[in-house]
Amino acid sequence: MKQPEDVRLSREEGEALIERIERNTLSAEDRQLLVKVLTFYFWLLFALREAKLSLKRIKALVFGEKPKPPKPPSADGTPSGGSAGGGETQSSSSQGVPPSTATSPEKKPLLGHGRHGAEVYRAAQRVACRHEELAVGERCPACGRGTLYRLPPGVEMRLDGNALLSAVRYELEKLRCSACGQIFTASVPAAAGPEKYTPRARAVLALARYYLGLPWYRLEGFQVVVGVPVPDATQWDQVELVGDCTHPVFLQLQKEAAQGEVIFQDDTLGRVLALIEENQQARAQARAQGKTKTDARTGMQTTALIVQVGERRICLYYTGRRHAGENLAALLMRREPGRGKPLVMSDALTSNNVKEEELIRCHCLAYGRRKFSELDEAFPVESAVVVNALTLVFDHDEHARAKQMTRQERLAYHQRKSGPILKKLKRWLERQTAERLVEPNSSLGKAIAYMVDHWPTLTRFLTEPGAPIENNVAERALKLAIRQRKNSLFYATEHSAYIASVLTSVIATCVQAGVNALDYLVAVQEHRQEVVANPNAWLPWNYEAALVPS
Numbered sequence: 103m104k105q106p107e108d109v110r111l112s113r114e115e116g117e118a119l120i121e122r123i124e125r126n127t128l129s130a131e132d133r134q135l136l137v138k139v140l141t142f143y144f145w146l147l148f149a150l151r152e153a154k155l156s157l158k159r160i161k162a163l164v165f166g167e168k169p170k171p172p173k174p175p176s177a178d179g180t181p182s183g184g185s186a187g188g189g190e191t192q193s194s195s196s197q198g199v200p201p202s203t204a205t206s207p208e209k210k211p212l213l214g215h216g217r218h219g220a221e222v223y224r225a226a227q228r229v230a231c232r233h234e235e236l237a238v239g240e241r242c243p244a245c246g247r248g249t250l251y252r253l254p255p256g257v258e259m260r261l262d263g264n265a266l267l268s269a270v271r272y273e274l275e276k277l278r279c280s281a282c283g284q285i286f287t288a289s290v291p292a293a294a295g296p297e298k299y300t301p302r303a304r305a306v307l308a309l310a311r312y313y314l315g316l317p318w319y320r321l322e323g324f325q326v327v328v329g330v331p332v333p334d335a336t337q338w339d340q341v342e343l344v345g346d347c348t349h350p351v352f353l354q355l356q357k358e359a360a361q362g363e364v365i366f367q368d369d370t371l372g373r374v375l376a377l378i379e380e381n382q383q384a385r386a387q388a389r390a391q392g393k394t395k396t397d398a399r400t401g402m403q404t405t406a407l408i409v410q411v412g413e414r415r416i417c418l419y420y421t422g423r424r425h426a427g428e429n430l431a432a433l434l435m436r437r438e439p440g441r442g443k444p445l446v447m448s449d450a451l452t453s454n455n456v457k458e459e460e461l462i463r464c465h466c467l468a469y470g471r472r473k474f475s476e477l478d479e480a481f482p483v484e485s486a487v488v489v490n491a492l493t494l495v496f497d498h499d500e501h502a503r504a505k506q507m508t509r510q511e512r513l514a515y516h517q518r519k520s521g522p523i524l525k526k527l528k529r530w531l532e533r534q535t536a537e538r539l540v541e542p543n544s545s546l547g548k549a550i551a552y553m554v555d556h557w558p559t560l561t562r563f564l565t566e567p568g569a570p571i572e573n574n575v576a577e578r579a580l581k582l583a584i585r586q587r588k589n590s591l592f593y594a595t596e597h598s599a600y601i602a603s604v605l606t607s608v609i610a611t612c613v614q615a616g617v618n619a620l621d622y623l624v625a626v627q628e629h630r631q632e633v634v635a636n637p638n639a640w641l642p643w644n645y646e647a648a649l650v651p652s
Contacts, residue, residue: 106141220257225618230255265328266306266321270294304340305623311341312605313619315585338598345601347627350637352604355611358641359416360436362409364568365461367448368576369426370584372404373592374599377423403453404583405429408575414643417579417610421599425453434460447570450556465559467492468572473549481546484534488553491527495520499563499571509567516563524561528554582610608642617642625649 111119119135122128128136220226242248275288310316316324318334325332359365381400388396405426407418420429426448434444434456447464448454474488498519502512531550534540540547553560562569583606593599612619622642626633632648633640639648 106145107138109135109138109142111135220259223259225621226259265325265330266310267303267325267330267332269330299340301624301627302620304344304627305620307337308341308344308605308623309609309620311337311590312586312602313582313609315582315589317590320589341605342601344623344627345604347630347633348608348623349604350634351626351640352607354637354641355416355607356418356433357436358411359407359409359418360433361438361441362411362416362444364410364445364447364570365430365433366408366410366570366573366576366579367405367426367430367446367454368573368580369403369405369451369453370580371587372402372421372583372599373587374402374421374594374596375592376595377402378592399423401425404580404587406576406579406583407433408579415611415614417607417614419583419603419606419610421583421593421603422596427452427454427456430454431456445562445566445569447573447576449573450552450559462562462566462569463559464562464566464569465556466573467495467560468574470549470553470556470560471496473552477546477549484540484546487530488527488549491523494523496571513563513567521564524564528557579610582606612642615642 119132122132236243236250238250238252240250242250272290272294274290277286278284279286307321310321311318318337321337322332322334381396381398384396384398384400388394402421402423403425404419404421405424407420407426407430409416409418418433424432430446437444443460443462445464446456446461447466449469450465471489471492474485478485478489495516498516499512502515507515531554534550535542535547535554540550542548542551563571586602586606593602608623609619612622622645625645626640629640629648639645
């Protein structure tokens with residue numbers, strides 16, 4: 103169905119039309135209007151039934167396109183929508199808009215994406231190509247006067263493709279004695295190794311499953327296409343061995359992370375088939391007992407804890423019944439006595455809470471800003487007040503990061519630049535509630551209440567050196583778990599979920615450290631005994647030193 107003509111009726115016009123319908127006094131224009139309304143009604147039902155439309159798209163179809171965003175702040179930092187003291191053209195709920203004396207630092211243009219240079223291919227095999235007819239010290243064949251000397255080599259790149267798993271068939275020659283019948287079989291080359299699946303093959307499977315998020319059955323289908331079939335059950339068996347080899351490293355990473363200075367914390371939905379079946383059994387027992395719901399916990403989450411330890415960043419993932427607060431509490435139990443309180447960044451959900459006296463809680467200012475940016479259609483002026491003011495604060499934080507300021511320098515910079523903006527913004531937020539300019543139970547009132555209630559933790563970066571301003575680090579890290587969930591749907595058992603947590607944590611930490619995760623997983627498998635004996639020497643950022651023979 104084609105989209106029908108838009109029907110625009112005010113409330114008064116609609117009530118008048120209903121009254122004429124009830125009195126049966128419809129005019130020809132009224133009948134035409136009713137035809138348009140019914141046509142639009144059936145088109146909307148068709149669109150909802152046949153298409154997957156987002157709420158914003160439905161709003162745009164029914165109410166028209168989204169209005170243009172408010173103008174950016176002026177040179178003195180005053181958000182658009184009114185002056186600091188309120189004006190004649192300003193709405194009642196936006197009076198007292200906090201002016202700002204700070205301006206946004208100049209942003210550098212983003213770099214474009216071009217072709218990669220040869221230096222980015224760190225894992226490329228190096229092949230030296232020599233002149234077949236010329237050598238260093240020989241007479242120049244062009245002029246006959248000079249001698250040739252060596253320059254830095256030129257570089258040409260060639261990229262090849264292979265299956266995730268490839269196979270080599272060794273055909274072993276067999277000889278039989280004509281007298282005694284003894285059979286002599288040739289040996290497999292030493293380079294082939296003793297096992298059918300090499301450590302590199304297992305590492306490739308682990309990366310495909312827990313970094314790319316490919317489910318086992320899809321990997322099995324791909325291998326069939328390329329002529330090297332590997333059953334999904336066999337893939338799991340091989341990857342489980344990788345998880346067993348990396349488990350000591352995972353435990354050591356937890357010990358190191360417990361001593362960190364800053365912890366980013368977040369949750370997302372997780373699915374474990376065995377736990378889902380337990381939930382179904384628990385609900386059935388509750389119904390048999392006459393209860394409407396079970397008392398047992400039924401939720402499942404994947405928690406990401408991203409920990410800054412000095413210059414390093416450790417990524418830890420956990421999937422199961424425990425929420426982020428419980429996983430954080432278990433990690434902090436490993437913290438050495440006498441260490442200072444860590445800074446912990448999260449959103450304000452109660453599931454993130456732990457013994458708050460043991461840490462310095464920070465709440466995500468980007469999450470608070472998002473609450474207002476989502477209201478820009480319903481409350482464009484009020485939303486612009488908060489969004490534009492916080493945009494300046496985030497620009498200041500980006501400027502501090504670009505200048506590589508120390509923790510103390512960043513704190514002083516934010517106090518000088520962002521402090522006045524946030525002070526005036528807080529006064530404006532409190533005024534909306536105190537003077538009843540906003541309905542408390544409205545979406546805008548709830549967003550304002552969230553900001554005011556959590557103001558100390560939202561602005562922790564103004565009082566604590568090194569306190570983060572937002573939780574995007576953890577939210578980006580969770581994309582790895584979300585990718586696995588969207589592609590693979592669930593883990594079969596709690597054990598397979600734990601193996602996933604171990605390998606995802608190790609792989610993500612390798613990525614953060616700039617380490618080739620494939621080479622690292624191979625090395626950990628090949629030196630399993632050394633890893634078990636001294637896992638501290640086989641962490642992603644120092645394992646290469648352990649590979650060098652003493």
